[in-house]
Structures are given as C-alpha cells and as structure tokens.
Amino acid sequence: MTDEQAADATVPDKAATPRRLARLALLAFAGVVAGYLVLGQAIALVPVSWEMPLLHNAIVQSAVLLLGAVRDALGSWNMVLAVVAIGLGLAAFRSDGRGRRPAGAVTGIAVVGLVLSSVTSAMLALAAHDEAGVWIPFAPAVPFSTVGDAPEETVTYATVDGQPIQADLYLPEPGPAPAALVVSIHGGAFVGGSRGTDAYTSWLADNGYAVLDVDYRLSGAADHRWDTADADVACALTWAAANAQRYHWDMRRVATFGESAGGNLALNVANKINASTLRPSCGSAADLPKVRAAIALYPVVDLAASGTETAVGVDTARQYLGGTPEQYPDRYAATSSAPHVTADSPPTLLIQGADDHLVLAEHTAAYAATLESAGIAHRYVELPFLDHAFGTTELDTGAQVTRHLTRTWLEEYLT
Known part of the structure; x- marks a missing residue:
C-alpha cells in the first residue's frame, strides 16, 4: 500500500455515518413494534384476574385499555407488523457487525410477537366460526379505517x-x-x-x-x-x-x-x-x-x-x-x-x-x-x-x- 492509499484509508467514510444512523433508527422502530406486540399479546393471554392489582392505578389501567384498543383495532395486522419487525432486525443483524447483539435481540422479540399474535388470531378466528358460523381469517381489511355512512x-x-x-x-x-x-x-x-x-x-x-x-x-x-x-x-x-x-x-x-x-x-x-x-x-x-x-x-x-x-x-x-x-x-x-x-x-x-x-x-x-x-x-x-x-x-x-x-x-x- 502506498503512502497515499494509507492516508485515504484513514479518512472516515462520510456516507457511513448517515447510513448507520438510518439503520439504528429502523432498528429502534423494529424494537418498539416488537415490544408492543409481545406486551399487547401477553396482556391478552394472561387472565384478567391476574392483572387486577395493575388496574387499581388509573394511569396503568388507561394504558392497558389503550394498548388493548390498538391491538384489537389492528387485528390480523399485528402479524404483518411482526414480520416487518423481523425483517428489519435481520437486515440490521447482517449489515452492522458492531450492532449484532441488539439486532438479534430485537429479531428474537419480534419472532415471539409473531408467534403470540398468530396464536391469538387463529383462536379468535376459530371462536368467530364457532359463534357466528363464518370464517374471518384476516380482519380488518384496512387498520384504523372507520366504516359506515352518515345519517340521513x-x-x-x-x-x-x-x-x-x-x-x-x-x-x-x-x-x-x-x-x-x-x-x-x-x-x-x-x-x-x-x-x-x-x-x-x-x-x-x-x-x-x-x-x-x-x-x-x-x-x-x-x-x-x-x-x-x-x-x-x-x-x-x-x-x-x-x-x-x-x-x-x-x-x-x-x-x-x-x-x-x-x-x-x-x-x-x-x-x-x-x-x-x-x-x-x-x-x-x-x-x-x-x-x-x-x-x-x-x-x-x-x-x-x-x-x-x-x-x-x-x-x-x-x-x-x-x-x-x-x-x-x-x-x-x-x-x-x-x-x-x-x-x-x-x-x-x-x-x-x-x-x-x-x-x-x-x-x-x-x-x-x-x-x-x-x-x-x-x-x-x-x-x-x-x-x-x-x-x-x-x-x-x-x-x-x-x-x-x-x-x-x-x-x-x-x-
């Protein structure tokens, strides 16, 4: 290597920092989504009677109700979010050697979220069929979309x-x-x-x-x-x-x-x-x-x-x-x-x-x-x-x- 090449090697890649920040931002987003999925599904799976001490605090209860409202409104889209979070975690894991540990953790949490949301969605679809006689495999068609026409x-x-x-x-x-x-x-x-x-x-x-x-x-x-x-x-x-x-x-x-x-x-x-x-x-x-x-x-x-x-x-x-x-x-x-x-x-x-x-x-x-x-x-x-x-x-x-x-x-x- 010539002296000129050695000097060039010591110059930091100016494009590397923005790319790394973008990867970190995507990984942080994936982490938030993965955390929401696991927490939301865990609250749904744990019997309410076990959670009663939490409901004695108005802030905690309001947060639980809000989390449940978001989870129920998203419905089957929770599984889609889990797949997105897994994809982002894997991308970060493969592209950033220094950040593999947090990327792997996020990916693992998202996988757990996918498993849990798949289980609850499948069981809810089975219950819908048992009670109403119809299969509802994926709902809503569009999350957070209101339905219905204005009154006459x-x-x-x-x-x-x-x-x-x-x-x-x-x-x-x-x-x-x-x-x-x-x-x-x-x-x-x-x-x-x-x-x-x-x-x-x-x-x-x-x-x-x-x-x-x-x-x-x-x-x-x-x-x-x-x-x-x-x-x-x-x-x-x-x-x-x-x-x-x-x-x-x-x-x-x-x-x-x-x-x-x-x-x-x-x-x-x-x-x-x-x-x-x-x-x-x-x-x-x-x-x-x-x-x-x-x-x-x-x-x-x-x-x-x-x-x-x-x-x-x-x-x-x-x-x-x-x-x-x-x-x-x-x-x-x-x-x-x-x-x-x-x-x-x-x-x-x-x-x-x-x-x-x-x-x-x-x-x-x-x-x-x-x-x-x-x-x-x-x-x-x-x-x-x-x-x-x-x-x-x-x-x-x-x-x-x-x-x-x-x-x-x-x-x-x-x-």
Missing part, C-alpha cells in the same frame, strides 16, 4: 331543562311494510361519548332496519345522571312513536342496541319499559312501545362491581351515581341490570370480550345466568382476547361477529 337526518327529539337532546336517523330503503326500529345507544362511561356513525348504524339500515341513534344527558362532577339517562332514551322512544307514521316505522317491532354504558341503558330501558316501570323524561309512559329484543356489547350490568374494582370504574361510577355503593346502595341497585329482569324482559343477546379490563366478563356472564333463571330467551357470547370497546368504528373480527349475530337475532325476534 338529525333531529332534536326533546328539550329537557333547557337542554336540547338530539338523535340521528339512519333510514332503510322504503318498502311496502313499515320498518322495524332499532334504538342505538352510545357508550362513553355515562360521562362522555355521543351519537355517531359506527360499524352498525348504517349497516342496520342497509339490512332494512330503521335506526334511531340517540344522545342522552351525560354525567359530570356536579351532574349525576343516574336517574335521567334511561329516561332520556325512553323520551326518544316517545318521539319515535309520535313520528312513526311520518317515517314509516313499525312500533310493534322495536329493539334496543348499545355498547358499554349504552349496553347498560339498552338492557335497563328494555327491561323497565316492558315491566311498565320506566317514566320518560318527555312524553308519556303510555306512549312507550314494548321492546321486542335487546342487544348489548360489553354492557356495564353491575355498577357495584364495575364501579369499585378498577380505578377508571371507580371514577366513572362516582360521577354517574354521586358516590360509593356504601353511600348510595339504592342508586347502584337502580342502575344495575339484574334487578330489572322480569318475566316480560325481551330476548337478549350479550356479546363480551374475554379480556375486558373495564367491564369484566364474569359480570356479563352472571347477568346471562340471571336471564336463564328468569326463563328469558338469551345468548351470551364471549370472544377470546378482545378488550373493552372492540368493534366500534373499525370492521375488525369483533365487529364482524357482532354483525352476524345481530342479524340472526333480529331476524328471529324482530320479524
């Missing part, structure tokens, strides 16, 4: 204490016979949320059902709406009855449908109307139609349990009910669902995620047992690994199963 009309169905309360209408194609009506009730822990297009509103209309998607007055630190939320939904039903001829609705065929807090209201409104114990916040109880079917997703059926066993549940229940079960046992009993089950309760479909970290599956299963004891036609479906609020806007596996089960339930009980 928005109405103010009442003004109560100076506050206007609105509802959206999703209307089917006109037919020779009046359409059955489904009252859709949003979730949001009784303190948030609002009406809005989701995976079911316009889909129900496409299947021939009219949908009244209702708002109701929400609770807060100073306003505890435990005794008005179901009354507001009943108020919307009196408006529907008064306008049934205009919209061509058959008020002899009415169902309630709700998620989480809305699931609680869907059950309580149906049970209390059929038992003639619900007084609406507008109109007359005599105007209320009987409810022929109720459908509830991960419903808050037991406020005394859900409102005391986790940090977020405690905060929500105290805003909704104004205090603890020890302070207001009558309020907790009045808003829980089992006490309102009677021989007149409607056929009820319950759909629950087994990995719910806010509304534990055991409570929904216990409500199903109450229906069984009362001789009420019902079905309880528990989908493995899914956390709270699955299938709201994305057409993930949970939403697709819910669609199939809902269609079958309404065809049986609302025709």
Whole structure:
C-alpha cells in the first residue's frame, strides 16, 4: 500500500455515518413494534384476574385499555407488523457487525410477537366460526379505517331543562311494510361519548332496519345522571312513536342496541319499559312501545362491581351515581341490570370480550345466568382476547361477529 492509499484509508467514510444512523433508527422502530406486540399479546393471554392489582392505578389501567384498543383495532395486522419487525432486525443483524447483539435481540422479540399474535388470531378466528358460523381469517381489511355512512337526518327529539337532546336517523330503503326500529345507544362511561356513525348504524339500515341513534344527558362532577339517562332514551322512544307514521316505522317491532354504558341503558330501558316501570323524561309512559329484543356489547350490568374494582370504574361510577355503593346502595341497585329482569324482559343477546379490563366478563356472564333463571330467551357470547370497546368504528373480527349475530337475532325476534 502506498503512502497515499494509507492516508485515504484513514479518512472516515462520510456516507457511513448517515447510513448507520438510518439503520439504528429502523432498528429502534423494529424494537418498539416488537415490544408492543409481545406486551399487547401477553396482556391478552394472561387472565384478567391476574392483572387486577395493575388496574387499581388509573394511569396503568388507561394504558392497558389503550394498548388493548390498538391491538384489537389492528387485528390480523399485528402479524404483518411482526414480520416487518423481523425483517428489519435481520437486515440490521447482517449489515452492522458492531450492532449484532441488539439486532438479534430485537429479531428474537419480534419472532415471539409473531408467534403470540398468530396464536391469538387463529383462536379468535376459530371462536368467530364457532359463534357466528363464518370464517374471518384476516380482519380488518384496512387498520384504523372507520366504516359506515352518515345519517340521513338529525333531529332534536326533546328539550329537557333547557337542554336540547338530539338523535340521528339512519333510514332503510322504503318498502311496502313499515320498518322495524332499532334504538342505538352510545357508550362513553355515562360521562362522555355521543351519537355517531359506527360499524352498525348504517349497516342496520342497509339490512332494512330503521335506526334511531340517540344522545342522552351525560354525567359530570356536579351532574349525576343516574336517574335521567334511561329516561332520556325512553323520551326518544316517545318521539319515535309520535313520528312513526311520518317515517314509516313499525312500533310493534322495536329493539334496543348499545355498547358499554349504552349496553347498560339498552338492557335497563328494555327491561323497565316492558315491566311498565320506566317514566320518560318527555312524553308519556303510555306512549312507550314494548321492546321486542335487546342487544348489548360489553354492557356495564353491575355498577357495584364495575364501579369499585378498577380505578377508571371507580371514577366513572362516582360521577354517574354521586358516590360509593356504601353511600348510595339504592342508586347502584337502580342502575344495575339484574334487578330489572322480569318475566316480560325481551330476548337478549350479550356479546363480551374475554379480556375486558373495564367491564369484566364474569359480570356479563352472571347477568346471562340471571336471564336463564328468569326463563328469558338469551345468548351470551364471549370472544377470546378482545378488550373493552372492540368493534366500534373499525370492521375488525369483533365487529364482524357482532354483525352476524345481530342479524340472526333480529331476524328471529324482530320479524
């Protein structure tokens, strides 16, 4: 080697540093993805009962719920992310001798994430087939994509204490016979949320059902709406009855449908109307139609349990009910669902995620047992690994199963 060549060899390659930084950035991204995959899948696989100490901290519980929401919304795409992370880890391992150890670690973690996500996806697909009779091998088609069309009309169905309360209408194609009506009730822990297009509103209309998607007055630190939320939904039903001829609705065929807090209201409104114990916040109880079917997703059926066993549940229940079960046992009993089950309760479909970290599956299963004891036609479906609020806007596996089960339930009980 000449002196000139030796001198050139000591000059650092200016392009090497940016390339190495780019590789490090990609490896860091792969590491984050791999870590998310393993943690998210581990939380899904570990029984919720083992994780209860974590749920006593509001920040930790919120993080767990957020992680579960992302995992469920991505669905089968978790496997794709794992393959990408493995590819990036292998590329870094082969190209950078000095960084082989972290690249190998990232690759190994990503492989574990791929195995776990493959197992949960396969078991969820099997459960979907067992419960709904359909194979859903890969869902959603596009992650984080919302589905559904805008409502045909928005109405103010009442003004109560100076506050206007609105509802959206999703209307089917006109037919020779009046359409059955489904009252859709949003979730949001009784303190948030609002009406809005989701995976079911316009889909129900496409299947021939009219949908009244209702708002109701929400609770807060100073306003505890435990005794008005179901009354507001009943108020919307009196408006529907008064306008049934205009919209061509058959008020002899009415169902309630709700998620989480809305699931609680869907059950309580149906049970209390059929038992003639619900007084609406507008109109007359005599105007209320009987409810022929109720459908509830991960419903808050037991406020005394859900409102005391986790940090977020405690905060929500105290805003909704104004205090603890020890302070207001009558309020907790009045808003829980089992006490309102009677021989007149409607056929009820319950759909629950087994990995719910806010509304534990055991409570929904216990409500199903109450229906069984009362001789009420019902079905309880528990989908493995899914956390709270699955299938709201994305057409993930949970939403697709819910669609199939809902269609079958309404065809049986609302025709």
